[in-house]
Amino acid sequence: MSGRICGKCGRAVPGDSLFCPFCGSPVQQAPPQTQISAPRRDLAGPLFGGGVLIVLGLSFWLATSGTISWAIWWAYFLCGLGALLILLGINNARSGKDSGPITGGVVILAIGIIAILAWSYSISSWWPLVLIALGLLVIFSAVLGHKITRR
Ligand SMILES: [Zn+2]
Structure with a gap:
């Protein structure tokens, strides 16, 4: 009853x-x-949108203040964007929705981090390894997302 x-x-x-x-x-x-x-659910969209703007603003601010080079500011933006997507994906998975943003977030975050490292150490021979690493990350994040949704 x-x-x-x-x-x-x-x-x-x-x-x-x-x-x-x-x-x-x-x-x-x-x-x-x-x-x-x-x-x-309604909060996820505005929080993500606001987060993207904040990350973009921080990246621009770091570049305009001379902390980072204008040539690499986009990589910092990608790192923040990737982190936001991962958070969004985890939030989605917990409420039983699509955890796809996790995969995209991990890929974007990885591109950002690798680009910053490659820029910092002036190593261009890394780039073929980037693709291999990204492939592994996509598979790993898919498994991770699957586990979260199954829990
Ligand atoms: Zn009745």
Whole structure:
């Protein structure tokens, strides 16, 4: 017994019936889950959008203040963007949605980190290894995302 009451005839409706067994009118489904998770889902978009702007602003600020070179600021932006995508993907996976952003986030984050390292140490011979590393990361993150959704 879930203790729901028919809105039309006022009698108790047993179990999870969609219709009142006494008068036949549809009984409102009021699971507390949807009401609680709805605002959380709406927040994911604005939080991600705001996060992207903040990361972009920080990258520009680092470049304009001379902390990092204008030639590499985009790699810092990619790192922040990748981290945001991973967070978004984990959030999605926890609420039972697509964990695909995790894969994209890991790839973007890896490109950013490797680009910064390659720039810092002036090593251009790394780039073929980048592709191999990215391939492994895609597979790894897919397995990771799968585990999170299955938990
Ligand atoms: Zn009824």
